Amino acid sequence: MGSSSAIGEFEQLVVLAVLQLGREAYGVAIRTVIEERTDRPVSRGAVYTTLDRLESKGLLSSSVSPTTSPGTGQARRYYQVEPEGIEALHEARAALRQMWTGLEPLLGEL
Amino acid sequence: MGSSSAIGEFEQLVVLAVLQLGREAYGVAIRTVIEERTDRPVSRGAVYTTLDRLESKGLLSSSVSPTTSPGTGQARRYYQVEPEGIEALHEARAALRQMWTGLEPLLGEL
DNA sequence: ACCAAGACGTATACATTGTAGGCCTCACCG
DNA sequence: CGGTGAGGCCTACAATGTATACGTCTTGGT
Numbered sequence: 001m002g003s004s005s006a007i008g009e010f011e012q013l014v015v016l017a018v019l020q021l022g023r024e025a026y027g028v029a030i031r032t033v034i035e036e037r038t039d040r041p042v043s044r045g046a047v048y049t050t051l052d053r054l055e056s057k058g059l060l061s062s063s064v065s066p067t068t069s070p071g072t073g074q075a076r077r078y079y080q081v082e083p084e085g086i087e088a089l090h091e092a093r094a095a096l097r098q099m100w101t102g103l104e105p106l107l108g109e110l
Numbered sequence: 111m112g113s114s115s116a117i118g119e120f121e122q123l124v125v126l127a128v129l130q131l132g133r134e135a136y137g138v139a140i141r142t143v144i145e146e147r148t149d150r151p152v153s154r155g156a157v158y159t160t161l162d163r164l165e166s167k168g169l170l171s172s173s174v175s176p177t178t179s180p181g182t183g184q185a186r187r188y189y190q191v192e193p194e195g196i197e198a199l200h201e202a203r204a205a206l207r208q209m210w211t212g213l214e215p216l217l218g219e220l
Numbered sequence: 221a222c223c224a225a226g227a228c229g230t231a232t233a234c235a236t237t238g239t240a241g242g243c244c245t246c247a248c249c250g
Numbered sequence: 251c252g253g254t255g256a257g258g259c260c261t262a263c264a265a266t267g268t269a270t271a272c273g274t275c276t277t278g279g280t
Contacts, residue, residue: 008237008266009119009202016209019216028257037208046239048258053237073256074246086217092119096206098147099126106129107196118237118266138228156268158229163266174229183227184275 007059007088013038014050015059015089018079026065026076027051051079059085117169117198123148124160125169125199128189136175136186137161161189169195 018025065076128135164170
């Protein structure tokens, strides 16, 4: 899409959720965080599909949990944010920030 | 997409550009603002297509210039941001802000 | 008057993302 | 050993992102 490593709207949310969760970042938890923080419904499929794409783009990496803690069903796949992921977030944010600059009087504080 | 009026990444940039330009918001100018502020190339087609979609979603409205100032070729189509557009911007921003909250130590200041 | 050139907009097409739903596996419990 | 809950994967389709090509004015030569 963009020049280097572009990232979409929902993709950003997913990467941020992974950061928020630290070592507890797996599908279901990621979904929950996004739903709670953005207060909008997110389907399971949406999350997994996006995680897949982000991984194949190199923004995230994953590994299946070796441990099977009690109460946990199928083995979890944990995600981690790669440096490219961090960079993509910064780029997206910089672009938005630039575009917002000067509009505070019209739209409220940054 | 989202609950009410969702908006994509590039769409946000376009709406913001229209706000930045005020009454001088027409295709070519919008493209220029985005390229300058985000420092990334944008094709003409990308802008017009997006403007079209935003208008049909009701986030923007437009009207062809009655005046034909000298040096201007074909009549310009000027855009304006509708209340729904402003709202969509705020929603998108709120979501991102929520997701970023708490990550400053990891990623730098907001 | 004619035509090339520049400023703009429109049409079309295709790639990437967004999003939902269904289906499958595993572990635990009655 | 069948049900149930936690989790993950696959498929399909809609929406967005993005580029190229093409049409329309208007002006400036000549």
